Amino acid sequence: MADKSVTDNGEKKSLSFVEQMVEADLAEGKNGGRIQTRFPPEPNGYLHIGHAKAICMDFGVAARHGGVCNLRFDDTNPSKEDTEYVDSILNDIKWLGFQWGNVYYASDYFQQLWDFAVWLIKKGLAYIDEQTSEQIAAQKGTPTTPGTPSPYRDRPVEENLELFNKMNTAEAVEGSMVLRAKLDMANPNMHFRDPVIYRIIQTPHHRTGTKWHAYPMYDFAHGQSDYFEGVTHSICTLEFVPHRPLYDKFVDLLKEYEREQGRDTDYRPRQIEFNRLNLTYTVMSKRKLHTLVDEHLVSGWDDPRMPTVCAMRRRGYSAQSIRDFIDSIGYTKFDALNDYALLEAAVRNDLNKRACRVSAVLNPVKLVITNYPEDRTEELEAVNNPENEADGTHNITFSRELWIERDDFMEDAPKKFFRMTPGKEVRLKNAYIIKCTGCKKDNEGNVVEIYAEYDPDSKTGMEGANRKVKGTLHWLSTKHCRPAEVRLYERLFSVENTSADERDFHELLNPDSLKVLTQCYVEEYAATKQPGDFLQFQRIGYFTPDLDSTPDKLVFNRTVGLKDTWAKINK
Numbered sequence: 001m002a003d004k005s006v007t008d009n010g011e012k013k014s015l016s017f018v019e020q021m022v023e024a025d026l027a028e029g030k031n032g033g034r035i036q037t038r039f040p041p042e043p044n045g046y047l048h049i050g051h052a053k054a055i056c057m058d059f060g061v062a063a064r065h066g067g068v069c070n071l072r073f074d075d076t077n078p079s080k081e082d083t084e085y086v087d088s089i090l091n092d093i094k095w096l097g098f099q100w101g102n103v104y105y106a107s108d109y110f111q112q113l114w115d116f117a118v119w120l121i122k123k124g125l126a127y128i129d130e131q132t133s134e135q136i137a138a139q140k141g142t143p144t145t146p147g148t149p150s151p152y153r154d155r156p157v158e159e160n161l162e163l164f165n166k167m168n169t170a171e172a173v174e175g176s177m178v179l180r181a182k183l184d185m186a187n188p189n190m191h192f193r194d195p196v197i198y199r200i201i202q203t204p205h206h207r208t209g210t211k212w213h214a215y216p217m218y219d220f221a222h223g224q225s226d227y228f229e230g231v232t233h234s235i236c237t238l239e240f241v242p243h244r245p246l247y248d249k250f251v252d253l254l255k256e257y258e259r260e261q262g263r264d265t266d267y268r269p270r271q272i273e274f275n276r277l278n279l280t281y282t283v284m285s286k287r288k289l290h291t292l293v294d295e296h297l298v299s300g301w302d303d304p305r306m307p308t309v310c311a312m313r314r315r316g317y318s319a320q321s322i323r324d325f326i327d328s329i330g331y332t333k334f335d336a337l338n339d340y341a342l343l344e345a346a347v348r349n350d351l352n353k354r355a356c357r358v359s360a361v362l363n364p365v366k367l368v369i370t371n372y373p374e375d376r377t378e379e380l381e382a383v384n385n386p387e388n389e390a391d392g393t394h395n396i397t398f399s400r401e402l403w404i405e406r407d408d409f410m411e412d413a414p415k416k417f418f419r420m421t422p423g424k425e426v427r428l429k430n431a432y433i434i435k436c437t438g439c440k441k442d443n444e445g446n447v448v449e450i451y452a453e454y455d456p457d458s459k460t461g462m463e464g465a466n467r468k469v470k471g472t473l474h475w476l477s478t479k480h481c482r483p484a485e486v487r488l489y490e491r492l493f494s495v496e497n498t499s500a501d502e503r504d505f506h507e508l509l510n511p512d513s514l515k516v517l518t519q520c521y522v523e524e525y526a527a528t529k530q531p532g533d534f535l536q537f538q539r540i541g542y543f544t545p546d547l548d549s550t551p552d553k554l555v556f557n558r559t560v561g562l563k564d565t566w567a568k569i570n571k
Helices: 017-027 048-062 085-096 106-123 131-138 159-166 220-227 236-259 288-292 308-315 321-331 340-354
Strands: 003-006 012-014 038-040 069-071 104-105 126-129 179-180 198-201 214-216 232-235 270-274 277-279 336-338 356-358 364-369 376-384 393-398 401-405 426-428 433-441 446-455 479-489 515-523 535-539 543-544 554-561
Touching: 012 356, 017 048, 017 232, 017 270, 038 048, 038 220, 038 232, 038 364, 048 069, 048 232, 048 308, 069 085, 069 106, 069 220, 085 308, 085 321, 104 106, 106 126, 106 159, 106 179, 106 198, 106 214, 106 220, 106 236, 126 159, 159 198, 198 220, 198 479, 214 220, 220 232, 220 236, 232 236, 236 270, 277 401, 308 321, 308 554, 321 340, 336 340, 340 543, 340 554, 364 515, 515 554
Parallel strands: 038 069, 069 104, 232 270, 277 336, 356 535, 364 446, 479 554
Antiparallel strands: 003 012, 126 179, 179 198, 198 214, 364 401, 376 393, 426 433, 433 446, 479 515, 535 543, 543 554
């Protein structure tokens, strides 16, 4: 059996334990040498980066072994589901670079699941329980103490069938009864203690409308759906390890039911579990993510501070960088907390290869080159991406009055300050070497203008213009640039391990997670870019136009800085 696999970027790496198990099954000829996986999201929210890890596994392992991965929506709880989420999931998977074989829904199997449940009742393997959920939970016992049988456990089959049909009527009251599998109330695995397999929900379903009023539980629908579709490897996260015996039990019973119906098959799905993705300074709980959106603590599911795939896309992350990050942390059988900085490093590494370099000034102060003609301008050539010559060049206009970053000037500078200070030379990128001659201040002592003289023979690219100066500054012509709003995003939470902190998660929010700068400028070439384009504001960081950006009001999001400053600031 091979022990290497090829990643997206063509590198060889060791196979994960999941893929080793898949290859072992293929080598043994299980399921006819076939591999079929599935990605089964519930359409009750937007996908986050944790789902992206599962997507990379489910789709990746099938693709690498000539199999197919289907997309199946686990739409068994209409009270929380919506077509909005279905559409977003489809879009996110495609953006990440994957394509499903087929699209299925658990609701496709509602009739088959219902018929199977009826068979269980007739076999004496399921019964209607009219206790409250609290009573049922109290009777479950503990892992070391057997549970107490329900007083309804031995009710007659015909009565169970009658009540089960009653559950699926518009008159049925939610919570008034459930269907439970009759398994083993003394089993040390709590999931075997007569699990609930159907409950009443009177919310119309986004696909089936009001046809159904009783809906299967996840544990009852999931394995059976895998079986109906021909899934060979049901790959999921570690929290489903204790569910696996029940998964197998229901598949065993389903196969017995299928044999009675004359539909016997040799194959059976195999559940394999891997560690979920946890990130520092982040929450992954859908409930908490819903709260952030519903309480307007963020601007929406695609707020660039959110861990959702659509938010990362809006922030300017590339799909490749997310896949590279997931590939770098790997798949194990142990949960871990991954550093958000590792994700940002993957983003920097990828965007360095693809981002167009442009000039932007976020905290402007005017620079006047006093010996440069007032009526003169020059079109200077700027390289789009030094990492990729094929990306070409564009022009940027140079003139007498420029914007530079306020932090690039210091009137009384320390010895190791290599930017602009009176009497010292710096190079303006793609342009000339200049020497600062002084500055002008307002009544409060704030610098409002800086003055310098340029060396006409020092233009970048001119013969003899390569004399060394220690500082190079970016700039913009004041009359040839565009005003812009720039949004600087940081970690949404100020606590590294949010799940370990017992405080209400509202208290953990970082009050400085968003800073909006409204007095910024970008070069005109940057104004032609669209959301989804990757930019590097030179010497500042990686940025992308936001969805709110218009030709009349440019808005850019900071994707990630050029260096990791968070760790240094938050030591």
